[in-house]
Amino acid sequence: MAAVVVACLTVAVAPAAPASGATLAWRSCPGVDDRRLRCATVQVPLDHARPAGPTIDITISRLPATDPALRRGVLVTTGGGPGGAGVPEPLNLAAVVDPAVLARYDIVGFDMRFVERSTPITCGQPEEEPGGYWVRTATYQSLADTAAQARAYARACARHAGWALPFATTAQAARDMDTIRTALGERKLSFLGGSYAAMLGVAYGTLFPHRADRFVLDSPVNYDLAWRPYELARIPAFEENYAAFTGYLADNSATFGLGATPTEVAATLSRAFAGAATEPIVAGDHAWTAGELGSLTVIATYFEHLWPVVATDLAAILAHRPPPIPLDPRPAPLPGTPGVPADNHTAVNTAFRCGDDAWPRDPATYRRDLARLGTRYPVFGPSIANLNPCAFWPVSRDNTPPLAGNRAPAALVVAALRDASVPPANSIATARAITGSRLVTVDRRTHAPVLNGPADTCLTGAVTAYLVHGHLPEHDTAC
Template sequence: MRGRRMAVAGVAAVVASATGVAAAGVHPAAGAVRTQTGAGAASDGLDRFQRQKITWGRCQSGPDDAAGRELDEAKAQCAEVLVPLDYSRPGGRTVKVAMSRLRATDPGRRRGVLLYNPGGPGVPALHLVLQVKRAAPQVAARYDLVGMDPRFVGRSTGLNCGWPEAVIGSAGPDRRTFDRGVALAKDMASRCAGHREVLPHVSTRNTARDMDVIRAALGEPRLSYLGSSYGTYLGAVYLQLFPRRADRVVLDSAVDVDRFGPDLTGTQGPALRAALRHWAAWAARRHGRYGLGATTGAVMATVERISRAADREPLRVGGHRVGARLLPLVLFGVTAGDSEETYAGFAADVRVLDKAARGIEVSPTPMLQAVLTGLSSPDADGAASAQTAIMCGDRAVPRDPETYYRDIRAHRDDEPVFGALIRNLTPCSFWPVPPAEPPTRVRNDVPVLMVGATGDPGTPYAGQLVTHRALTGSRLVTLRGAFRHTVYGGLFAPRDACVDGAVDRYLLDGVLPARDTVCRAVSPVGG
């Protein structure tokens, strides 16, 4: 991301969605949807959507819309397209999907449209096309860059369940704290019951179908795509549904396509601990500055001591109370990247928490203040409920709370910091409606470039390999020795010239590596 502030903001979005969700029973859609293969669209009643006229205009929606103003200053255009709420009933209710476009800066060499999805799920992307242009101006020269706010996200038709809190957080140290989370999850799910008619259609499959409507409405025979994190799953689903519509596709830090769903975070434990140890080694070399421990083990012990203190009673951090429910979410900030800047910012936050755990009066760093304020705020704009709805609409998970409690107890010792967070239940265990369709089984041979890091704490490398095997036409560029989530272009983490070169060659010249390749990261630990 763009510096530590954007990195932590992105991490918070991922954590909020991944630790506030879980799904209900799965059963097939009411009718077959022939758009799975990209064929038969007109006969399925989609012709009016695919041939709709797009009316482009200014992006700024009002005097306080700074993001829209920045898009306008960059000469971007914004528009909305209509799509079916339910693709099995294209003659029924419609919803709006908002998008932005930055035209190719070298129109004489333009080769098509590149749609960007940064992940989430449910992260608005209209404004983020500007980041792609800044990170990869040579790509922006050849492609029209398109950002889409997925259905029910951002400026698209909205979904807001009126949640008084945005996250469930950690299950805490005992049965009492776990039961509080169960009650919160039930309450959050019940608040979405008024949207029963909409919820089954808030899904990755329908977002992929929306992408293809946009492609057709733009008059493009094929669509190029750049997706990171959850955006890789969206891209993989698009490839499965519309294999002949895909042009050049890049998946950065791929999600395990066989496991994606509300409980996917349960696979993160080893990768999170490895990332925390990597940062701890960095902090140990700077014990004189941060005072967190002179060895990796000592720094890890400090973090675990902070965690135990928060289990006993909330830590006082300025005007905030950071208890067992929220502390792991704060510590999840270690996943924001492995640059010097990010590690230093995280160390400063841990130093504050360490003092608070020892009863010393402290004030939060500006970044910690922002994170704590965000975690304790209500879901005013519905972003968290929309993110949750996407996950709930994609895959079913167990509905019995005991399933989660047993899993958490089984991993107390080997996952002392994050286990009760990543294995906790979510509102999807009590979701008012089941998914409308079964999960997408991704298996195809469409050419794809995948990039990712061996130490990725957000989408563990083992899951990336699962997706690589499922996409038999893919080539994988591995950044070895890096502990960061997303690796291309400096969009969400430090840049790497080797990775960037491979992606740019593919997007600009269509050249996939002849075989899987390895790039070696420069680690900040030895500095």
């Protein structure tokens, strides 16, 4: 493991900052039992281009700094996705960062606009899509059928949430962050977010560089590629990690019984998925669809350390037994979170991915992509390259400020070298675009390694040195 080298700088110790948000009405957080975390409501414009127009409510949460005498300011975080809840994130972040970070920052989370506690939207569906992500696989149905389903979904979203869709963009959410900063009475904010949340941090730095303090961007999506080019570019990494997972299953064939070679395992899983596309696999009290099995398998492509869990569950399901280590294939709010529509996470994920940029409208484009990528990458190409509701979205324009316009202070950018969800090229591009930034990498098959682990002392040390002392590594660092 490479040691973390930090610049030898003399940093003046600033006086302790006062507690933020003194004028906000703090209360218990819906769905969160930990009394240390308190919530408040911040009103933001529905459209920041019309600050005097209609407003929506954003729920924020705060975990106070553990040492008020050392308090430096706020460290903002939120969920990934897009569509993940951010209110509980301060507690999750507190479990992975060094105590010295917790001493110096109020950790502030927020449910992004239209998510769960923050004026939630619905597309009128009875349940979430597996993984909270609308996707169909060309292997199991025609492009015409997929187009019909995608068009119907887009129309339902317009019918149920048309008032919100033009304003479901990462740039609008970044402007919400600045309104939150103002409500907290903070001159600047620091930030730590992973995956899509890291891309949101990039958007904030582009729009408000003078308000950005210390930003840790854990596996940020390349903002210039959001979303269709990014989706297509990550197909090879998905395929590579899936192949590694089938190798693991083959190496442990005596335990899981899915095949003695990677080819046998892949054939077993392919037959099971195809069968489930016609008739779900009943395992206990749940009938597993092909989409749910695919979502479970995606977990394995994201996190090598969860291979034993996913493998155990897959083996049980294919044997028509209840999975012994249940992994819910569909996102859900924490128990006790009221008023969240049944399909909220999928609705938000689709709205932001479709709303950030214009997607191809011509089905022929998707047909060509499927022909090109579906054969070369037969497991994930037929789904990731396929047509989706964005082809029929009622809002179709570029809402993404260019990454080249980012003038934020230097950030700490983190990547896992074998991340399928956000391949490292995304983090490399982000680090190069934000002048003076440093890239810290870990050679692991995982996603957003700061937040999702496994823990790495080299990586944690770099994050701590930066957030606590403002020290970036002198050079890009391989942990």
